[in-house]
Amino acid sequence: MHGDTELKRRLWSAILRRRMPHWLAVLLPLLAAALLPAPRAAALAAIGIWAIWLALDARRCRQRLNTHWSAWLDAAVPALEDSSALLAIAAGSAATPVARLQQQRLLARLAAALNTDDYRAIARTRVRFALLPLIVSLCAGAVAWGWHSRHGAAPGASTPAAAGPRKPIVDGEIYLRVK
Secondary structure, rough: OOHHHHHHHHHHHHHHHHHHHHHHHHHHHHHHHOOOOOEEEEEEEEHHHHHHHHHHHHHHHHHHHHHHHHHHHHHOOOOHHHHHHHHHHHHHHHOOOHHHHHHHHHHHHHHOOOOHHHHHHHHHHHOOOOOHHHHHHHHHHHHHHHHHHOOOOOOOOOOOOOOOOOOOOOOOOOOOOOO
């Protein structure tokens, strides 16, 4: 049946819009750490771990949607009278013509009852923000920043250009510059 897949598609897009800021908030400290010159390899590895987490989190959200979407609709639209489980049955496997008619009536009722704000509200109540990945990302960014500030150029150190004018090299002299 086309209607139930349309409902699931709209719920999925609402979940993605709800989850996207969270995924980006976890990524931003890692990107900031990747812009620092010294711990770039570690930051890129952390971004790789973030990409794996993103795929697993999206998969988990998709599985929850596929499992619970009819119950979410029942909770969001009391007019359904807890009968949206009939929508989960494929159109061809509806046992009787009465069941198919009931599916069509439910789809029509849902199309009239749900709008974009309702899908957002369902996503807001069913998809929560996880603090642990955000905290880990902030800690990783802070560690990279601290490492860079400790091992990078000291703020008060003089650079070779600021040390004074360069003297021409005279034959027989050896200059050693240590960084």
